[in-house]
Amino acid sequence: MMKKILLCILILLVNYAVADGDTIVKAEENQDLTPAGSYIGREAYTQNPYIGMPSLGGTQHVSESAMASQNFAEKLFADGTWNAMGVASYINSQYISDYGYGANIFGQTGQLAGFSFGGFLTIMNPFATSPLPYNPQNSAGQILPANQQITPQELFAEYKYSNIVQVDAGYIGINNSPWLTYYQNDNLNLVTYQGASFNLHPGGGWMITGLAFNDSQLVGETGFSQQTLYNRTFDYGTGTANIVDKGSDGTIALGASYTNQTNNFGFRFWGYQFSEYANLLYADSNLKLSANKDLSFIIGAQAAMEGGTTNNVFYNNGYGDVQSNMVGLQLAMKYDWLGVQLDYNNIWGPSNAYAGGGMVSPYTYQYSSDPLFTSSWLQGMIEKSAGSAYKLAMPLSFFDNSLIITPSYAYYDTSAFPITAEYDLTMSYSIPQVKGFTIFSSLGYQPTSSPAGGNIYAGQIMFSYLY
Secondary structure, three states: OHHHHHHHHHHHHOOOOOOOOOOOOOOOOOOOOOHHHHHOOOOOOOOOOOOOOOOOOEEOOOOHHHHHOOOHHHHHHHOOEEEEEEEEEEEEEOOEEEEEEEEEEEEEOOOEOOEEEEEEEEEEOOOOOOOOOOOOOOOHHHHOOOOOEEEEEEEEEEEEEOOOEEEEEEEEOOOOOOOOOOEOOOOOOEOEEEEEEEEEEEEOOEEEEEEEEEEEEOOOOOOOEOOOOOOOOOOOOOOOHHHOOOOOOOEEEEEEEEEOOOOOOEEEEEEEEEOOOEEEEEEEEEEEEEOOOOEEEEEEEEEEEEEOOOOOHHHHOOOOOOEEEEEEEEEEEEEOOEEEEEEEEEEEOOOOOHHHOOOOOOOOOOOOOOOOOOOOOOOOHHHOOOEEEEEEEOOEEEOOOOEEEEEEEEEEEEOOOOOEEEEEEEEEEEOOOOOOEEEEEEEEEEOOOOOOOOOEEEEEEEEEEEO
16 A cells, blocks of 8 residues: 555656657747647657657748648648658677668658648668578567668658647657657667657646557567567566567557646656566656756656466466556756766565566567656666665766766665666767767676576677768
8 A cells, every 4th residue: 555655656757858759840820839739730740750750851830821821832842841861870789790771761741721640761782692590589680670771760641730639650769658669879770650649738848648559669670460579589687588470469558748838847657567577557757957058956756566367377377466666856956067877776576476566568668768857878667676776966068968878776675586787888979070970888887697598798880971
């Protein structure tokens, strides 16, 4: 009972200002200027993973008066947005090298009676055999991808009404749902879903989001399937080899978020049903306090409750039922170019449950893209088990935030998994002299043993040019 009371208290505190990857553009005249109102703006293009990033490519900014004089063809093809990105990356993990290269092309028409159409084509490793040589026990092949992949990752129809309603259907990306992976800056392309989503902005900083999908296209896959990230290869994290080919029939989720006018306080609450995997309730919060233009403080909180589903694949295959609770706290300070961030998570549940009460996340597992404060570049608590985790990060920004260097240290005192630590150093440099050109690099090291045996380490460098 006390755990449920604690969760309810944290839910009352929850906030979500802007999710990683969310796109906020300037709202048009007479529109709600809160981030929720701008998210469904006419020029937001939330299916474009690159919208808002530095590029020389095209998003047409057409006034409403100019649109009124356009003909049918001009509204569809003269308006809209498009981008093309060339990417190449090399990663070495456990003395095993993988590489990937290719191009991504996104395009979306302008609106006609509120409707528009778009797609995202990825062309990865086009001149190589499929797959490129890599150890399937090594997560690097999933990160890049390292295999040949030529496929549409998005192909969708979209409807918008003012900045109030947005509906997307088809092969879609979902960028504002915390337990689903979409765009990541160390992947060569995307994770997308076959289904539909809607966003409803009733006003006053509120947004309601619902989604449903039956298939996903994970990194490196050609085509959509019901496979999850627990199915792709033998899992060297928690060893769920018995469910390697047991996917999920689909996912439905509903979320609500609020952000105030000044974008320094808000909250979000989400409920998920991952068929055959887990039912999840999640909330998080973030309050920003500004002392002056250079100094600010952030207080964040998060909480979750997760339980098993009917016909649960973990329980049916001897891993125990899914039954977990989670709380988290974040304290951060930013002064000019220097940031300091302290994070904490605690996950608990019955000792005979999956991973000693650990959490299940079918579409972030092994990508380390979950919203837990203490997730690191290589792994986080989702890849481990129940227990406590602490993380210290120090983001350093230079050259008007063009160069961001972040060293971090995390300690995972997990109950059903050996105690581990992780040291990371990441760097992202968007070169101002070549607009759209970015260099990303990262080093990760776990100096303690794991079920895979020995230490874990990886290094990556990635070059991208967005036009």
